[in-house]
Amino acid sequence: MGNNIFGIDIGTSNIRIYNQADNSIFMEKNMIAIENKNQLLAYGDSAYDMFEKAPSNIVTSYPVVNGVIADINNMETLIKLFISDLSKGNIKPADYYIAVPTDVTEVEKRAFYDLIKDSGVKAKKIMVVEKAVADGLGLGIDVKNSIGVMVVNVGYSTTEISILSLGGIVLSKLIKVGGYVFDDDIRNIIRKEYNLIIGQKSAEKIKISLADFEKEGKNAVAFGRDIVTGLPMEREIPTELLDSSLVDSFSQIIDNIKVILERTPPELGADIYRHGIYLTGGASKVSKLADLISKSTGLTVNVCESPIDSVAEGLSKVINEDKYRKLAYTIEGMSAK
Ligand SMILES: Nc1ncnc2c1ncn2[C@@H]1O[C@H](COP(=O)(O)OP(=O)(O)OP(=O)(O)O)[C@@H](O)[C@H]1O
Ligand SMILES: [Mg+2]
Numbered sequence: 120m121g122n123n124i125f126g127i128d129i130g131t132s133n134i135r136i137y138n139q140a141d142n143s144i145f146m147e148k149n150m151i152a153i154e155n156k157n158q159l160l161a162y163g164d165s166a167y168d169m170f171e172k173a174p175s176n177i178v179t180s181y182p183v184v185n186g187v188i189a190d191i192n193n194m195e196t197l198i199k200l201f202i203s204d205l206s207k208g209n210i211k212p213a214d215y216y217i218a219v220p221t222d223v224t225e226v227e228k229r230a231f232y233d234l235i236k237d238s239g240v241k242a243k244k245i246m247v248v249e250k251a252v253a254d255g256l257g258l259g260i261d262v263k264n265s266i267g268v269m270v271v272n273v274g275y276s277t278t279e280i281s282i283l284s285l286g287g288i289v290l291s292k293l294i295k296v297g298g299y300v301f302d303d304d305i306r307n308i309i310r311k312e313y314n315l316i317i318g319q320k321s322a323e324k325i326k327i328s329l330a331d332f333e334k335e336g337k338n339a340v341a342f343g344r345d346i347v348t349g350l351p352m353e354r355e356i357p358t359e360l361l362d363s364s365l366v367d368s369f370s371q372i373i374d375n376i377k378v379i380l381e382r383t384p385p386e387l388g389a390d391i392y393r394h395g396i397y398l399t400g401g402a403s404k405v406s407k408l409a410d411l412i413s414k415s416t417g418l419t420v421n422v423c424e425s426p427i428d429s430v431a432e433g434l435s436k437v438i439n440e441d442k443y444r445k446l447a448y449t450i451e452g453m454s455a456k
Contacts, residue, residue, distance in 0.1 A: 122243050125202065126216040126434030128250070129231065131183045132275035132298070133401070134163075134197070135431035138205050139438055144431045145205060151193045152179045162200050171318045185295055186220045186277040187227040188234060195238040202240045214244040216438055216447055218253045218430050220279055221291035232450045246447035249288050251281035253433030256443060258397050258423050262286050263442065267383070267390030271376060272400035272430070273408070275299050278372050279400075280379050284387055286446055290379055296371045298402030301326050308364035309341050313354050317343035325361065330406040333358050362407060369408055373415045380416065395419030401427040 126137035134149040147163035150170065154160040154177050161169060170179040182190035182197065203210055215235045219228050228247070235245050251270045255262040262268065263286040272279045276299045281291040302322040309315050309322075317325075325339050332339050338355040345352050376396070380388065395418050398409055403426050413420040423429060437443045 123211065123213040124216065124438050125205070125213055126218075126248075126431060126438050127198075127235075128218045128253070128428075128430040128434065129183055129188070129194070129234075130274055131181060131186055131277065133427065134201065135428050136201060136205060137431045137435045137438065139435075142435070144428050144435070145201070146428060146431075147201065149183055149197065150179055150181050151197055152177055153193075159196065162197055171320055184276070186274070186279070186293060187223055188230045191230065191234065194234055198234060198238040199240055202238075210239075210241055212241045212243045214246070215240070215242045216246045216248055216434050218248050218250045218434060220277070220293055221249050221251060221281060221288050222279070222293040229450065246449060248434060248437055248447045249281075249291075250430055251279060251283060251288055251291060252286065252446050253430045253437065254281075254399055255283050255397070255433065256436045256446075257429035257432030257434075258399060258421070260397065263446070265390075265394075267387030268394065269376075269379070269383075269391045269396045271372070271396055271398050271403070271412075273297055273372065273398070273403040273405075274400045275402065278375070280372075280375055282379060282383050282387060282391070289384070289387065290382055292375055292379055294371065294375050296368050297400070298323070298326070298405070300368050301365055301402060301405055304364040304368055305361055308360060309343070309354075309356060310346070312360060313341075313356070314346040315341060315343045315352065315354055316346060317341050325356070326405060329358060329361055330404075333406060365405065365407075369411050372408070373412055376412065376416060392418065395421050397421045397423075399423055399426040399429045 124139040128135040136145045148167035150166040152161040152166035152169050182194035188194050217231050219231045235242050254270050266284050268283040270281050274297045276297045278296050279293050282289040305322040341356050342353050398420050409420045437447050
């Protein structure tokens with residue numbers, strides 16, 4: 120029997136690991152909790168449980184910032200812990216396929232490779248796949264034979280807008296807008312209009328439930344601290360106000376989609392016109408974004424069932440389907456790009 124193979128999508132807020140051994144996708148928060156400056160207290164979802172609630176001697180943090188590795192030591196620790204958990208405490212030599220953003224520096228890309236190499240997970244082989252290519256496969260597109268595909272991944276702190284053709288990336292742009300920015304928009308408007316300070320987790324809950332509130336014709340409910348009295352309180356917030364707070368961030372995404380479309384060679388543009396835009400990433404589900412992109416560009420927007428793990432789904436196809444294996448490349452190939 121050969122080595123096991125893992126496929127990893129290291130996001131700013133979530134890490135997803137495809138495990139070939141049982142054909143499953145594992146997902147946890149990409150977060151670490153450190154106590155008294157240097158003791159590991161918790162990781163993954165349990166670190167996230169402490170986020171915004173822990174006393175000051177406990178620091179919770181995301182080692183990935185804006186899609187790139189910012190804290191190498193903690194990221195290495197996390198990878199080793201997650202792989203160890205998936206290996207039931209006994210890490211064996213394995214191959215790794217890792218998704219990387221396209222519109223980052225060569226050094227930032229290499230950091231993903233070095234991360235796997237240096238984290239003590241006994242990597243036999245490390246292959247790299249451009250995130251947007253994996254995304255396309257995860258969305259069910261035969262990226263190797265398709266000409267002119269636009270993939271927009273709205274994640275936690277980034278949105279990656281890419282044009283694919285024949286398995287390669289023609290254009291890609293990474294912008295700093297995503298679910299975290301939407302949470303912030305919601306926090307800011309509630310603070311401004313109601314003098315109410317709410318936590319990021321509360322804002323995220325409101326954002327995720329916004330579409331349901333709208334469907335039911337109900338106001339959203341926010342819990343927080345009143346700025347004036349300093350006391351905890353609950354307020355009902357009209358959904359129209361929340362929608363209006365998100366408009367500027369949505370416009371940034373749409374403006375950048377238009378810029379990329381303008382730069383796309385006309386032959387590819389025709390295919391994008393025919394097939395529409397493929398929208399994915401966890402935050403792509405936020406209320407009204409897909410509609411607004413469609414209205415502003417005049418293009419169909421294809422949404423998917425499980426946008427949060429489309430990259431990991433795509434990695435599983437690269438790993439398991441011979442015809443897609445070549446979409447992964449070794450680090451030596453990197454400098455050629
Ligand atoms: N149903 C939903 N509606 C709106 N937003 C959602 C929903 N489900 C998840 N999200 C948001 O998706 C974001 C996480 O998405 P994702 O896991 O794709 O990001 P990431 O890969 O960790 O980040 P990045 O790609 O920026 O590095 C969070 O901001 C989360 O609040
Ligand atoms: Mg992501």
